[in-house]
Amino acid sequence: MEKLIIIKRTFFMLLLVFGAMSCVEDDYSIGELKNPTSLSVTAEVVGATTEDPYGDGSGAVQFTASADDAMTYKFIYGDGFEEVSHSGRTTHNFNENGVNDYTITVIASGTGGISANTTTTVTVFSDFSDPETKQLLTGGSSKTWYVAAAQPGHLGVGPSAGEGFSSPIWYAAAPFEKAGAPVSSCFYTDELTFSLEGENIVYTYDNMGQTFYNASYGPDFGGSGSEDECLDFSPATSYNVSLSPSSSGLSEEQTVGTVINISGGGFMSYYIGTSSFEILEITPTFMHVRAIMGNDPGLAWYLKFTTSQGEEEPDEFTSIYNDLLWEQDFDTDGPVDTEIWNFETGNGQAGWGNQEQQYYTTENAVIEDGNLVITARAEERDGFNYTSSRITTENNFQFQYGRVEARAKLPEGAGTWPAIWMLGSNFREVGWPESGEIDIMEHVGNQQDVIHGTLHYPGRSGGNADGGSLEVPGVSTDFHIYTMEWSPERIVFLVDDQVVHTYANDPASSFNQEFFLILNVAMGGTFGGEIDPAFEESSMEVDYIRVYQ
Incomplete structure (x- = not known):
């Protein structure tokens, strides 16, 4: 299914490129280099009222940036996190408890990498806390997670909203499906460690030298872009992690309601251009997460993790249907x-x-x-x-x-x-x-x-x-x-x-x-x-x- 999605989008882009080439014969330039102008940014604190001007405690702020001749917008939130948005619209959760000021820098990039920037300041209130999830994620000190290769649907994709948006209805990997080429050298060997340092969560990602990339991001990291593949990647030594409330709209039966946010562009094993992963289920030995794809907000990817490395498919069958x-x-x-x-x-x-x-x-x-x-x-x-x-x-x-x-x-x-x-x-x-x-x-x-x-x-x-x-x-x-x-x-x-x-x-x-x-x-x-x-x-x-x- 991953290939099908990429093939469809690639074919559409090829049609656009071919159409453009047929209209302007032998013109292979990228066009006039333009500096983004009239850059502005607005910030709306979620839940802000006259009585609660700094929000409802979720720490969520909705940003909208716009500029003439801008292709992408990079948001640097001032709390160790950053994000790239093609539309200029995004929501970020600030997680330091209490009322705090943050200075946000927005960089608008145009053709040829020319950019412009501006800053804005927000004051936001956060009182979100999920000690149970923090305990399960870290084990109270440090815990290492692995891709649950033996589980059906350990990697899957579905719509991010609408009918069926709570499950990977478009594709779900069979047990050990990714064990062959071109993925055999990565993905199932990844080690994801979450540790407590005081009250803070620190995340270490050991990919053994290679990461499994979604095909649409492959060319950005030296890949072919024709299919999902393992590519060389050296992750940061460690990343800061914050927990924030979910805003996906899933019910209490479908989600824990907590999102893992990883600083510095960090991610969990499969690169899809996002650093936020909603926890659907978590136990001392199992975790199921959902994330919206960075370059296609219509797609939600699903990943399952376990604390047992190299697990084999269980001999004992357990049904998921009991009503x-x-x-x-x-x-x-x-x-x-x-x-x-x-x-x-x-x-x-x-x-x-x-x-x-x-x-x-x-x-x-x-x-x-x-x-x-x-x-x-x-x-x-x-x-x-x-x-x-x-x-x-x-x-x-x-x-x-x-x-x-x-x-x-x-x-x-x-x-x-x-x-x-x-x-x-x-x-x-x-x-x-x-x-x-x-x-x-x-x-x-x-x-x-x-x-x-x-x-x-x-x-x-x-x-x-x-x-x-x-x-x-x-x-x-x-x-x-x-x-x-x-x-x-x-x-x-x-x-x-x-x-x-x-x-x-x-x-x-x-x-x-x-x-x-x-x-x-x-x-x-x-x-x-x-x-x-x-x-x-x-x-x-x-x-x-x-x-x-």
């Missing part, structure tokens, strides 16, 4: 509830596209003894030698992202092919595999006790599907729990909490829309294989199916 959204417990014996489940009958087109041998009916699925029972039988129906049932929640229950959990016992016998699976809600408009398919559980009697978790999508479908398998003894004699967890960052398949397969989701995939559930038992076909001539009947029994978000 029950929907469930079917099948407690009442009788017919299947057709207000929730749709029956799909017949043999479909070409055996449901898989050369399956069964004819689906409405009679082969019932609720008995607290279980949904779907039975495949050797009996003739409309020219087919087997019957079974297939039920869906299409248009009755559809959802996007969550954890699906089904407790089931599977049929047995060569040729049986039970499945608990999902299709994209746009299936009837775009077809398959464009809609995406998530096979939470598939089993075939010709491979007894082997469970498959699989994804189908353009480029990876049919015999080239994206999946994994796991040997699970007793799937036809005992109930087991089949789980699929689906988020913007990944899709994970499990049996009895043991991971079968993990897929790194991304915004361009088929798996970012609503899906509906399907339960069926097929016979034979391209995956079910040869059917035992002695087969009579066998059933899939489902104790419950639940969806958490």
